[in-house]
Amino acid sequence: MSLNAQTRWHTFQSQEEINQAALHRILAAADAAIAKYGNFLIVLAGGSTPKAVYQLLAKADADWANWHVYHNDDRCLPVDHVERNSKMARDAWLSHVAIPEHQIHDIPAELGNVDGAKAYAQTLAGVRTFDLVILGLGEDGHTASLFPGHVVNNTADAVPVYHSPKPPADRITISQDRLNNTHEVMFLVTGAGKQEAVDQWRAGVAIPATLIQPPQGVDVYCFGVQLA
């Protein structure tokens, strides 16, 4: 199957429509996984795009006791730094629901990219195929902390990132191969400045987001005008 055939584009007219659709997709994936496996393994995107969806999840009714939460990347900054992806997710959502603390797996990016990546690779060791990976798209086409021009590093499930073009320079990301080890992927693509990356993606140009090709393909939630 071609790359584009595995990329399903879902278009919406407003941010609120995207947020509601994403909310329902996440809750449905959770119900299905808990019915099948007894638990739900979700991997969160960072950045600004998913925050409103996380705020909706904070008010949702779900079987939180069976949710296990991971992050697709984080920035090497102090734990309580406003730019930490884990802080954003906790403030918007995770601190407001009854997911057991030991099932919230923050990336220990405060340890630095080498030690933090090693520790997170150990956290991921033996974890089954993820159920749902949520991803964002940067203006330069990056996703998670997989950046254009960087050598793809699949030596471990979590790997250090150096010289990120988007600050901070040091980061940790789940590797391409481990992100692809998932039943579902949902990209949330909104925000100014993403049009060029979307155009490249749709034209079949290789950008970091196109490294994500799990067996079931990916679903991209974006505005209709982005595809016009």
Ligand SMILES: O=C1O[C@H](COP(=O)(O)O)[C@@H](O)[C@H](O)[C@H]1O
């Ligand atoms: O730096 C990052 O950027 C991407 C996109 O962020 P956004 O603010 O444009 O939504 C994000 O998906 C990634 O997790 C984050 O670390």
